[in-house]
Amino acid sequence: MMPSEEAEIRRRQKARAIVMGAALGGLVILFYAISIAKML
Amino acid sequence: MTDIVADTGTASSAAMLPADWRDFLALTKPRVMTLVVFTGLCGMLAAPHAINPVLGFTAILCIALGAGAAAALNQWYEADLDALMERTAKRPLPAGRMERQSALHFGVGLGVFSVLLMGLAVNTLSAAILTVSILFYVLVYTVWLKRRTPQNIVIGGAAGAFPPLIGWAAATGHVELMPALLFALVFLWTPPHFWALSLFVRTDYARAGVPMLPVVAGLRHTRLQVLLYTLPMVAVAVAPWPLKLAGSIYGVTATALSMVFFALAVRVALNTETDQATMKPERQLFAFSILYLFVLFGALVVDRLVFA
Numbered sequence: 001m002m003p004s005e006e007a008e009i010r011r012r013q014k015a016r017a018i019v020m021g022a023a024l025g026g027l028v029i030l031f032y033a034i035s036i037a038k039m040l
Numbered sequence: 041m042t043d044i045v046a047d048t049g050t051a052s053s054a055a056m057l058p059a060d061w062r063d064f065l066a067l068t069k070p071r072v073m074t075l076v077v078f079t080g081l082c083g084m085l086a087a088p089h090a091i092n093p094v095l096g097f098t099a100i101l102c103i104a105l106g107a108g109a110a111a112a113l114n115q116w117y118e119a120d121l122d123a124l125m126e127r128t129a130k131r132p133l134p135a136g137r138m139e140r141q142s143a144l145h146f147g148v149g150l151g152v153f154s155v156l157l158m159g160l161a162v163n164t165l166s167a168a169i170l171t172v173s174i175l176f177y178v179l180v181y182t183v184w185l186k187r188r189t190p191q192n193i194v195i196g197g198a199a200g201a202f203p204p205l206i207g208w209a210a211a212t213g214h215v216e217l218m219p220a221l222l223f224a225l226v227f228l229w230t231p232p233h234f235w236a237l238s239l240f241v242r243t244d245y246a247r248a249g250v251p252m253l254p255v256v257a258g259l260r261h262t263r264l265q266v267l268l269y270t271l272p273m274v275a276v277a278v279a280p281w282p283l284k285l286a287g288s289i290y291g292v293t294a295t296a297l298s299m300v301f302f303a304l305a306v307r308v309a310l311n312t313e314t315d316q317a318t319m320k321p322e323r324q325l326f327a328f329s330i331l332y333l334f335v336l337f338g339a340l341v342v343d344r345l346v347f348a
Contacts, residue, residue: 012058019061034161037094
């Protein structure tokens with residue numbers, strides 16, 4: 001595997017990890033808000 | 041999501057690369073999703089009961105995720121067809137930027153999550169309708185009808201008509217005449233909208249072997265069908281006004297827009313052009329049909345806010 005290809009794989013993995021992290025963080029906030037809303 | 045792109049002749053430079061997150065986003069057909077989300081939101085806002093904003097946001101999110109799941113599963117099943125059509129050949133699967141199995145896992149996961157979240161956070165009825173809409177689009181339209189009959193988008197159009205019903209059900213917990221009319225409106229709007237498109241991209245469908253109406257029955261018959269389906273669509277669009285389910289803001293807007301839609305459909309019916317590149321009335325009707333639905337649903341919400 002060429003160094004440039006390996007760098008591209010790492011870049012994509014990092015980008016996907018960031019997107020997944022942001023999505024999970026968003027869901028944590030959403031579930032918290034839903035819990036509060038359901039109690040009202 | 042550890043998918044590695046399959047080694048294809050067209051994507052050798054991309055071989056062994058994990059699919060980009062943008063390709064997963066593209067699987068959800070974000071442009072189609074905007075109309076789905078908008079009609080779902082309008083169905084919710086037009087309902088007589090206000091929903092908690094957090095639960096309302098959750099319901100719209102679930103509608104969007106459900107639509108995205110259905111789109112991903114559609115592309116998973118139709119990757120071979122998409123590769124044959126110019127309009128769809130650059131999608132992640134036919135372009136070789138993603139493994140098919142990744143699309144399947146993504147679609148199923150997203151669909152199950154959207155239904156569970158809707159059921160747990162909002163209500164059972166909206167989750168049930170969301171389930172039906174996903175299954176209808178994937179199993180009835182994509183798997184069963186699309187490759188078998190020119191009536192594919194007539195019956196399959198029901199899948200796209202569910203969002204306002206889901207939005208209404210999320211807000212009220214039940215379904216009545218008004219959301220049923222909204223369902224019927226989108227259902228009847230789909231054939232003229234899609235056939236206008238398929239008239240000027242018919243060679244794409246013919247190449248892929250999809251039995252769209254212009255391919256199977258010819259241009260003249262399709263143009264007539266566009267006009268014939270426009271008539272009940274116009275009737276359903278205006279109906280909430282005389283039935284006193286909506287006020288004059290919606291009524292006047294629906295009447296004016298429907299007259300323009302009808303006039304464009306007449307132009308399509310009278311058109312004899314066979315060259316796809318110069319089918320102006322068809323392109324105009326297709327473009328206007330999208331605006332029509334956006335403005336009509338928007339007017340319904342404004343009408344509700346003013347007369348509530």
